[in-house]
Amino acid sequence: MSYKIIQWGTGAVGKHALRAVLDDPDMQLVGVKVYSEQKVGLDAGTLCDRPETGVKAVLDQSQLPLMDADCILYMPMLPDYEEIANLLRAGINVVTTAANMYPKAYGEEVFNNLNQAALEGKSVFHGSGINPAFMSDVLPLTLSGMSHRVSKIIVQEVSDVHVYASQAPEIMMDNIGFGKTPEEALRPDNPFLEWMSAYFHESMYMLAEHMQVKLDRIEPHHEVAVANNAVQLGNDLVIEAGSVACRRFEWRGIINGKDAIVLRTFWKTTLDIEPAWAVDSNKEVEWTVTVEGTPSYQAKVEVCASFDPLNVMCGKGGEDAAVIGTAMHAINAIPVVCKAAPGVRTFLDLPIIASHGAFR
Structure with a gap:
């Protein structure tokens, strides 16, 4: 199955997520939302050191093909709950690294608003990360x-x-x-x-x-x-x-x-x-x-780039690898999230999330 993805945010984590989407044959990038005027109009490939894709970055979310997306990778610095709820209510699955792997921690009102929006839109909200998470x-x-x-x-x-x-x-x-x-x-x-x-x-x-x-x-x-x-x-x-x-x-x-x-x-x-x-x-x-x-x-x-003693990056690149790992746990959640029952779904509600690109 192919998943149509909108990348929402292209910072340190979002850039790696965007690259992974472009590299995955089972994923199709349909939109990119950025927060910087300097990035507006740039090709998605340019934003993450990949060949041009034809998908241009936009600042205004009204310019995104929201209804074409199976899932949004929501990766701003901080979450906007009203924005997330509107996306869920529109029927779009949302996977985020902007906290919220356990929204109940913010109180029943936050959890209930997100959960109700997801139920209304028959969509799923899932928070991911490496630490915390x-x-x-x-x-x-x-x-x-x-x-x-x-x-x-x-x-x-x-x-x-x-x-x-x-x-x-x-x-x-x-x-x-x-x-x-x-x-x-x-x-x-x-x-x-x-x-x-x-x-x-x-x-x-x-x-x-x-x-x-x-x-x-x-x-x-x-x-x-x-x-x-x-x-x-x-x-x-x-x-x-x-x-x-x-x-x-x-x-x-x-x-x-x-x-x-x-x-x-x-x-x-x-x-x-x-x-x-x-x-x-x-x-x-x-x-x-x-x-x-x-x-x-x-x-x-x-975590590092490689543990293979024959690899020149053996034991190196740990910091960058940790950022990549944060992005990849969200990416790998997409197939699971898209099949899950509507609502807020934490790690406790979903099957084990494994590599989507294993042994290719």
């Missing part, structure tokens, strides 16, 4: 299925983000705070970081609800470290000495008064930092998922 909920839930009792779940990510910081400075520099003073980076009134925290909270609520427990509360514990020397990024960006070069985010889900679910991310551009944090991974990107219980399990997942 697969690594922080699907994988620990799966591991917990082999334990009689579970006392604690810890998910830790260690990522070298110097490439992503140069690819998406509007996220990493402007909003996350790399290159800023510690005071600026840690200011409490940061709407983007509030959204990011809510995004990680989704995984906690999914874990807790599926394991039939209730969170007392979620406690944030965030830190920054500054560069001892200037850090050169791509695209002529520089993190000056004394500016934030590493961030550690931690969210603790409290159950019965104890730290029960801990989601921790360590994002680094250098380790020449103050304070000199100890980092228990030298990989470009690595997740450690620990399920403490009876018995206990720990899984380490590294």
Whole structure:
């Protein structure tokens, strides 16, 4: 079966998704929505280093062939719930990487509005991602299925983000705070970081609800470290000495008064930092998922371009690979989503999502 796709957003993740759609013989690109005036009118192939396709990028969604699409890959920086609901109500399936793998975390009103819109349009809404998402909920839930009792779940990510910081400075520099003073980076009134925290909270609520427990509360514990020397990024960006070069985010889900679910991310551009944090991974990107219980399990997942020792990229390219993985989990969900019953469908509602392009 061939799926007609609209790519909605062509940022760091959206660009990889667009490329994957063009490379997939079972998918046909019918439209591209962009958010930058500079991209308007550009061919889809030009936006993702592929040959010209004849599909031009548009800013105004009224210029998109919405009714021709089987699915929209919705990948803006932040979700617009009214916009999503209108698309669902029009009968178009929506797969997004803009959070929302567990919309119930945002309250019954958000969930009910999305679900009702999907039911009215006989469409499906599905949120996808790698972390938060697969690594922080699907994988620990799966591991917990082999334990009689579970006392604690810890998910830790260690990522070298110097490439992503140069690819998406509007996220990493402007909003996350790399290159800023510690005071600026840690200011409490940061709407983007509030959204990011809510995004990680989704995984906690999914874990807790599926394991039939209730969170007392979620406690944030965030830190920054500054560069001892200037850090050169791509695209002529520089993190000056004394500016934030590493961030550690931690969210603790409290159950019965104890730290029960801990989601921790360590994002680094250098380790020449103050304070000199100890980092228990030298990989470009690595997740450690620990399920403490009876018995206990720990899984380490590294991502890179290749593990083949004969490949020149063996063990390299982890940061870019993680971004590609985020896009591909959404791409691979399309066949499953298009066959699913209408409504909001999370990972808990769908079959296992596997590679759509395996062994070709």
